[in-house]
Amino acid sequence: QVQLVESGGGLVQAGGSLRLSCAASGRTFNKYSMAWFRQAPGKGREFVTAISWSGGSTDYVASVKGRFTISKDNAKNTVDLQMNSLRPEDTAVYYCAIQRLPLRGIYRDPVEYDHWGQGTQVTISS
Numbered sequence: 001q002v003q004l005v006e007s008g009g010g011l012v013q014a015g016g017s018l019r020l021s022c023a024a025s026g027r028t029f030n031k032y033s034m035a036w037f038r039q040a041p042g043k044g045r046e047f048v049t050a051i052s053w054s055g056g057s058t059d060y061v062a063s064v065k066g067r068f069t070i071s072k073d074n075a076k077n078t079v080d081l082q083m084n085s086l087r088p089e090d091t092a093v094y095y096c097a098i099q100r101l102p103l104r105g106i107y108r109d110p111v112e113y114d115h116w117g118q119g120t121q122v123t124i125s126s
Contacts, residue, residue, distance in 0.1 A: 002026035009120030022096030030074035031102035038092035050106040093119040
């Protein structure tokens with residue numbers, strides 16, 4: 001049974017930093033690409049960033065490029081999201097997700113991901 005558990009959300013002021021972590025179990029973690037999505041109040045789920053199964057490739061939505069960094073630790077079965085220079089528009093529930101098939105590239109489409117964490121709230125005050 002695949003489980004993804006996020007942690008690290010919270011309330012910070014604009015310009016601050018947060019680090020989210022997602023612990024995965026139930027799948028051979030080092031063979032699967034991972035992603036972070038977010039959902040703001042009243043909006044749909046939005047792709048934020050993804051990392052390949054090896055950790056060698058990443059992709060970021062334009063609005064977070066240069067501010068957010070995704071990393072994957074295949075020894076610990078974790079994927080982290082370091083978020084710097086946070087803005088009020090980054091306020092959302094953040095979800096990690098794992099791809100449905102192993103050893104593939106990185107994708108922005110949520111249909112490519114078959115398991116999701118419960119989400120962690122990130123709130124940025126202005």
